[in-house]
Amino acid sequence: MTPPPHPPPGHPLLDGTDHELLLRLLSLPTAGPLEGGTAPEALRSAQRHYAHAAARAGLRVLRHAPCDPVWLERPDVPAVVRRAAEADPGFLTAQPSLLLRLGPQAPRSRTVMFNVHLDTVAGDEPVRFTGRRFHGRGAVDAKGPAVALLAGIRAAAAASPGLGRDVGVLVQAVGGEEGGAMGTYGTRPLLAAGHYGRLNVFCEPTGLRSVPRATASMTARITVEGEDAIDDRPEAGHNASVLLGHLAQHLGHRLDGAVPGTRVCVAGLRTGELHNRVYGRGTLLLNLSYGHGDDGRRLAGALNDALQDGLARFGERFGETAAFARTAKDAARIVRLHWDKRDLPALRDSDPWAEALLAGAGAAPAPADDPGFTCDALWASGLPGAFTTVLGPGSLEANHAHAQGEFVDLDDLEEFAGVVARLLGAFADHPAPPVPSGEDPDPCRKGGTTA
Numbered sequence: 358m359t360p361p362p363h364p365p366p367g368h369p370l371l372d373g374t375d376h377e378l379l380l381r382l383l384s385l386p387t388a389g390p391l392e393g394g395t396a397p398e399a400l401r402s403a404q405r406h407y408a409h410a411a412a413r414a415g416l417r418v419l420r421h422a423p424c425d426p427v428w429l430e431r432p433d434v435p436a437v438v439r440r441a442a443e444a445d446p447g448f449l450t451a452q453p454s455l456l457l458r459l460g461p462q463a464p465r466s467r468t469v470m471f472n473v474h475l476d477t478v479a480g481d482e483p484v485r486f487t488g489r490r491f492h493g494r495g496a497v498d499a500k501g502p503a504v505a506l507l508a509g510i511r512a513a514a515a516a517s518p519g520l521g522r523d524v525g526v527l528v529q530a531v532g533g534e535e536g537g538a539m540g541t542y543g544t545r546p547l548l549a550a551g552h553y554g555r556l557n558v559f560c561e562p563t564g565l566r567s568v569p570r571a572t573a574s575m576t577a578r579i580t581v582e583g584e585d586a587i588d589d590r591p592e593a594g595h596n597a598s599v600l601l602g603h604l605a606q607h608l609g610h611r612l613d614g615a616v617p618g619t620r621v622c623v624a625g626l627r628t629g630e631l632h633n634r635v636y637g638r639g640t641l642l643l644n645l646s647y648g649h650g651d652d653g654r655r656l657a658g659a660l661n662d663a664l665q666d667g668l669a670r671f672g673e674r675f676g677e678t679a680a681f682a683r684t685a686k687d688a689a690r691i692v693r694l695h696w697d698k699r700d701l702p703a704l705r706d707s708d709p710w711a712e713a714l715l716a717g718a719g720a721a722p723a724p725a726d727d728p729g730f731t732c733d734a735l736w737a738s739g740l741p742g743a744f745t746t747v748l749g750p751g752s753l754e755a756n757h758a759h760a761q762g763e764f765v766d767l768d769d770l771e772e773f774a775g776v777v778a779r780l781l782g783a784f785a786d787h788p789a790p791p792v793p794s795g796e797d798p799d800p801c802r803k804g805g806t807t808a
Contacts, residue, residue, distance in 0.1 A: 370508040370774040371767065376486060378410045378507075382475065382500040383484045383493030389452055390441055391536025392479040397451035400532045403475045404455040407503065407530050414511035415521055416457040416528060423449040424546040435576070435698035437537045452476070452532040454543050456552055459514065460521030465742055466789055468525040468554030469781060471510075472544060472733060473503040474534035478759045490766050497751040498758035501765035502560040502773060503530060505750065509777025516778070519785040526781065527552055531733070537576070539701060540733030548736050555789045556711055556744055558780075559734040562751040562758060565772060567712065567720040569746040570729035571704040571738075572620075574646040575653060576697035577660055579604060581628075583637035583684070583691040595684045595691055597639035598628045600671060604692075605641055607667035608660070612645075615659045618728065619647045637691075648703050648728045657699065664694060704735050708744035710790055718780035719772070720748050742791075749773060 385403045388394035401421075408418050426449060428434070429442050442448040455475075477495040484493035491501060506528070514520045529552065533543030547553075559571070581601060586594025605623050612621040621643060628639035645660065647653040668688050675681040712722060723729070729747060737745035750769035757763045 369771055370512050370778065371505060371770055372508075374410070374413075375504050375508050378406065379491055379501060379504040380484060380486060380493075381406055382504070383491065383495055386481075387476050387495065387532070388479045389476045389532055389536050389538065390445060390448060391437060391538055392477070394479065397447060400451065400476055401453055404453065404530055407475065407507075408455055408457065410504075411457050411507055411528065414459065414507055414514055416459050416507075416510065416526070418455065419458050420456040421453055423453045424542045428542050428546050431541070433698070433700050434541050435537050435539055437697060438541060449542060452542065454532065454547055455530040456547060457528040457530070459510065459526035461525070463523070463525030465553070466555050466791070467523060468527060469784055470527040470529065470552065470554040470557045471506055471560060471777075472529040472531065472557070473499050473506060473560040474531050474543070474733065475500060475503060476532040476535050478535050480761070482761070482763055489768070490764050492762075492764045494763055496763050497562050497756040497765040498753065498763070499560055499562070499749065501751070501770055502562070502749040505770040505774040506560055506777055508770075509774035510781065512774065512778040513781035517782050517785045520781060524781070524785045525554070527554060534733050537698070539698065539731075540736055544733035545736045548740065553737065553740055553743055555742065556714070556784060557737055557740070557746070559732060559737070559745065559747045560749045561730075561732050561734075561747050562749050562753050562756060563723065563747055564752050565720055565748065565750055565769075565776060566723040566727075567715040567746045567748050568723040568727060568729045569704070569706040569708075569712070569744070570648060570723075570727070571734035571747055572646040572648050572728055572731045573653065573701040573703040573735045574644055574731045575657060575699045575701075577643045577645065578695040578697050579641040579643070579664065580693050580695065581637070581639045581691050582693065583687065585637040586635040588633045588635065591635045591680045592683060594635040595637040595687060596681055597636050599675070599681055600684055600688060600692070601626055601628065601639050601641045603671050603674075604664065604667045607670065608643065608663050611663040611666070612656070612659060615663070616647070616652050616656045618649070619645065619652050619656045621645050621656075646731055648705060650703060653700075653703070661694065664692075668692060702735050702738040704729075704738045704745060706737075706745050711744040711746070714783050714787065715746065715748070715780060718783055719776045720746075720780070748776070
């Protein structure tokens, strides 16, 4: 780990201690168990370092613990989470959430909440700081934004005496965002327990644009449960490789643009790795994202229809072949569609007052046709009396989030810290107008517990 050089000239919001904190966080392998992480204490350790640094801004720890296991029993929890928790008794223990607050509890109308995740995807990345750029896994997604957030809060608290007195600031530093966990045991229980504000900011790379939207996603698992065969008699078995290969192409073509505003990712296809056998069993995965619940339901229906059509076309194409006739004859019987996750909410928020506040702080509004992306902000959908946006430095694509060579520039972190400081100052100076509380569409938020 390269020691941090001196800060750039001027009056930066991030100082050498912040640089050291970020390098320390980057050095901790906080990939969760769903990403194959093998350091169960790393996330808890990262959160402790973060809480210690947050004390410089006056933030104190309200809670540092995993959620109640009851949250994993909900029907919309992704199957990958259920399986991992069943296999590992320490699954939740290794993934606590950290909740911080500046000052005493304030009314929701005078509270701002920031959410940032400290878990990462898998993959070792060399940790270093060149003086202008931080490199390492989580640099932009989202350990860099997490550190810049503290610098922004610290600057705002120093400039606005009302922060921590008349205005409350909450910070959620969670795990369980990556690996398909979808925030179901990190962010979701915290929001359900009421730990949110009139304004809520989820710190993710958006190029410092305010994106009050977050897509949700479904994962479809198409399986073939047939019989294997030796390569000398391929016609004796069911060829899952050919069948799933056909379905992958058919579904990719049929679902592309089938429901405007949705996205379909034809993902993993697995049958086997040896050359001298026919594999009768296999799996095809598809990830389907949407920005509206109705679009998600339409997309699920379109997938089911396309799958039935694909099976019929497979029968027509391969029914008279020597090697694949049995597969074609039995295709409808041996193919099954399962949903690893489904029916999750999507965020689509709007509030002229909050959006004007963000724009004035330097967070330009994202174009209306920008659908956003899937992140924990989806659980803020329908929060009564609240506005939620996604905002942070850098770009998922340009900064190589989830990929080799992840980085974040110090200038971008500085700019984000400035936006945070100005946003909190404006929030303190301009009380929010009341909004209708309405009826909470997600019953999980009523009587929820994080204990």
